[in-house]
Amino acid sequence: MGKILIVEDEPLLRFVTAETLRAANLDVVDLASADEAINYLLSETDVDLVFTDVNMPGAIDGLALAKTVKENYPQIEVIVTSGRPRSPAELNGLPFVAKPYHVDEVIELIRERL
Numbered sequence: 001m002g003k004i005l006i007v008e009d010e011p012l013l014r015f016v017t018a019e020t021l022r023a024a025n026l027d028v029v030d031l032a033s034a035d036e037a038i039n040y041l042l043s044e045t046d047v048d049l050v051f052t053d054v055n056m057p058g059a060i061d062g063l064a065l066a067k068t069v070k071e072n073y074p075q076i077e078v079i080v081t082s083g084r085p086r087s088p089a090e091l092n093g094l095p096f097v098a099k100p101y102h103v104d105e106v107i108e109l110i111r112e113r114l
Contacts, residue, residue, distance in 0.1 A: 002046035004110060006030040007037045007065065008081075009056040017051075020103040026110065033058040034065035041069070047076055048114055051106065053099075054082040066094055077113040079106075 004021060008014035009032050018030040029047075031037050035058040041047060050069050052062040060068070066078045070092075080091060083099040095113065097106055 002048040003027045003029050003044070005037055005040065005047055005050045005052075007032075007034060007050060007052040007056070007062065009033060009053065017103055017106065021107060021110070024107050026107070032056075034060045034062055037065055038068060041073060041076075047073070049077040049079065049110060051079045051081065051110065054080060054084070054086065063090060067092070070094075079109060079113065081106075 004026055006014055006018050006028055008017065014030050014032065018028045021028045029040065031040060033056050034052065037050065037052070052065050054062040056062055062080060066080055069076050069078050079095045079097060081097040081099055081101065086096055095109060097109065
């Protein structure tokens, strides 16, 4: 199993999510923006899944990141999260986790997708 990218601009939530996933024996890289995630994907080939927040600072948001990943790296699974409800059209068929979430539910969804 390759890496899971956690893309979340809120430091505490990013830390707690990443550490909980690591405790579940998942290989996690945590990043603070979609821009960082794109740069990471340009240099690494062993990413299996991106778990991204929608609202983040930077040139692109999480939905644009998801679209970029699906267009350029179709083998990578993407899960989107947000504190605001999202329409099915916005999500374009991607799995969605509403905030606040239980990390155990996220782990289960990640394992299902992988």
